[in-house]
Structures are given as C-alpha cells and as structure tokens.
Amino acid sequence: MMQSVTAKGILTPNKYPAGWFGVNYTINLYRGCDIQCIYCDSRSERYGIEDFHNVTVKTNALELLRRELASKRNKSLTIGTGSMSDPYTLMDRKLQMTRHALEILAEFRFPVHITTKSDLILRDLDILQQLSRKYASVAVTITTADDDLARKLEPHAPTSTDRFKILAELGKIGVVTSITMMPILPFLEDNPENIDQIVNQAAAAGVKHIVAAFGVTLRDRQRDYFFNKLDGEFPGLSDRYRRTFGNAYECRSEREMELKHQFNELCSRYGISTNMPYYQAPTQSAVQMSLFDD
Ligand code: SF4
Numbered sequence: 001m002m003q004s005v006t007a008k009g010i011l012t013p014n015k016y017p018a019g020w021f022g023v024n025y026t027i028n029l030y031r032g033c034d035i036q037c038i039y040c041d042s043r044s045e046r047y048g049i050e051d052f053h054n055v056t057v058k059t060n061a062l063e064l065l066r067r068e069l070a071s072k073r074n075k076s077l078t079i080g081t082g083s084m085s086d087p088y089t090l091m092d093r094k095l096q097m098t099r100h101a102l103e104i105l106a107e108f109r110f111p112v113h114i115t116t117k118s119d120l121i122l123r124d125l126d127i128l129q130q131l132s133r134k135y136a137s138v139a140v141t142i143t144t145a146d147d148d149l150a151r152k153l154e155p156h157a158p159t160s161t162d163r164f165k166i167l168a169e170l171g172k173i174g175v176v177t178s179i180t181m182m183p184i185l186p187f188l189e190d191n192p193e194n195i196d197q198i199v200n201q202a203a204a205a206g207v208k209h210i211v212a213a214f215g216v217t218l219r220d221r222q223r224d225y226f227f228n229k230l231d232g233e234f235p236g237l238s239d240r241y242r243r244t245f246g247n248a249y250e251c252r253s254e255r256e257m258e259l260k261h262q263f264n265e266l267c268s269r270y271g272i273s274t275n276m277p278y279y280q281a282p283t284q285s286a287v288q289m290s291l292f293d294d
Pocket of ligand 1: 033034035036037039040041042083084085086117
C-alpha cells in the first residue's frame with residue numbers, strides 16, 4: 001500500500017558540495033526505497049526511516065520544488081537526487097514524480113546530478129537530453145560484474161549487465177556518466193577479477209568517471225539487516241564479518257591497497273577519471289563567445 005506525507009521543504013542544502021558530484025542541494029521525492037539492496041546505509045537509525053522498504057511519497061514535492069527553485073537567483077547550483085533513496089523507485093514507474101521534477105529543473109535551467117541503479121531512467125531520456133544542454137550527470141551504482149551475485153545483493157535493481165547498457169545509452173545523448181563502485185563488499189566483491197570486469201565494461205560503455213570504495217560501512221539496524229540477509233544467502237559469512245570487523249563502522253577490505261592499485265592502473269589505461277565530475281559554470285569569455293555564435 002502506498003504511503004504519503006506532506007513535506008515542509010524539498011531542497012536540502014549540502015554542506016560539502018565538493019564531496020558528492022558538486023551537488024549544492026539534494027531533493028528526495030520519496031522516503032524509503034523498494035530496490036532493497038541488502039547493504040543499504042539509509043536503513044540505519046540515524047535517518048529515522050521506519051519500514052524502509054515501504055516507500056512513502058511526498059505528495060507536495062513538485063509544488064515545493066517549483067516554489068523553492070523560483071526563489072534561487074544563482075542558476076549554477078547543482079541539484080542532486082538519489083542519496084537517501086533511489087529516485088527511480090519501483091513506484092515511480094506509475095507516479096512519474098522524478099520525471100516531473102526533471103521537467104521543472106529543465107524549465108528553470110539548473111545543472112542536475114542523479115544517482116540511480118534503475119533502468120527506469122531511460123524513460124526520461126528526452127528530458128535528460130534537454131538538461132544536458134546545461135549539465136546532466138548520472139552515476140549508476142555497480143558493485144559487481146556478476147549478475148547472479150547482484151541479484152542477491154540488490155534484489156530489485158536491473159542486472160549489472162543492464163546497468164552498463166543504461167550508461168552507454170545516457171552517454172550517447174550527452175549525459176556525463178559515472179559509476180559509483182561502492183560498496184565493494186569484503187569477501188564477496190573484493191577480488192581482482194571483479195574490479196577488472198567492472199572497469200573493462202565501464203570503458204566499453206564509454207564511462208568517463210568511476211569512484212570506488214573498497215569496503216562497506218555498517219551500523220546498528222543496517223548491520224543487523226545485512227547480516228540477516230547474508231545468513232540466508234551466504235551461510236557463515238556474517239560470522240566472518242564479526243570476527244574480522246567486530247562492531248566497527250568502517251569495514252575496509254583487507255585487499256584494499258592491492259585493489260586500489262589495480263583499479264588506478266586500469267582506469268589510467270582507459271583514460272577513466274577516478275574523481276567525480278561536477279558542473280563548472282562557463283567563464284565570462286566563453287559566454288561572450290557563445291553570444292557571437294548566435
Ligand atoms: S537503491 Fe540505493 S537507496 Fe535504494 S536500497 Fe539500494 S542502496 Fe539503498
């Protein structure tokens with residue numbers, strides 16, 4: 001059953017824009033996420049989202065977005081979505097909230113960044129193409145090249161193979177494409193073959209940026225959920241996590257250094273940046289040049 005709520009505001013300022021794709025303001029049209037990745041950090045207590053997989057829609061989100069954007073004079077601020085829940089929840093197929101939010105962003109001509117795992121984004125190629133005339137950046141999260149493993153870890157997301165196809169499609173229409181290769185789960189995904197396959201397929205899909213984290217962060221009920229799911233699919237693995245990491249928040253792969261080295265070498269071979277892209281407003285001289293072009 002769909003739950004709904006009325007929000008007080010929709011643009012949340014980001015204190016550290018340099019830290020996440022240059023995003024100055026984040027929008028979350030939904031609360032909770034039905035893609036149900038077993039490692040999802042948004043389940044942890046600090047975010048206070050009960051019943052995380054039951055998505056709640058913010059019914060007045062689009063109205064708020066229009067009003068709040070209209071009051072911003074600086075049109076170089078990047079608006080991002082996809083940090084707390086995937087903007088393309090299964091529910092968005094019917095509600096199309098994300099599509100309408102992108103239409104509003106295109107109307108006001110703001111640069112946009114989206115993080116997603118969903119192929120539903122291909123529905124909105126027309127608006128993304130329009131947005132990309134100013135700036136549209138999409139990061140697709142891929143943690144394993146193995147489709148069977150991805151199905152166990154990210155049950156309602158498209159296969160990794162399909163996610164590479166999404167990136168190729170987006171690249172063709174001028175969207176700046178990246179892979180967020182995170183988390184790379186210790187004992188499941190932290191092996192050279194996986195890193196090799198992801199970077200190779202990224203290069204084939206024309207991806208220009210990959211940002212990686214060789215490990216996972218775990219806390220309170222997010223950890224409980226993760227261990228419970230591991231017990232179902234990978235018997236014995238949660239005990240290995242307990243033995244190795246205890247109650248640590250940062251659970252870094254024991255192979256982090258080796259994998260980082262391999263990752264950096266591969267990316268440099270393909271000309272892939274390991275930094276996030278971000279919007280850069282055109283300089284005054286570029287603006288003047290474009291006036292001459294008209
Ligand atoms: S898609 Fe993102 S927000 Fe949704 S469950 Fe997976 S990690 Fe969490």
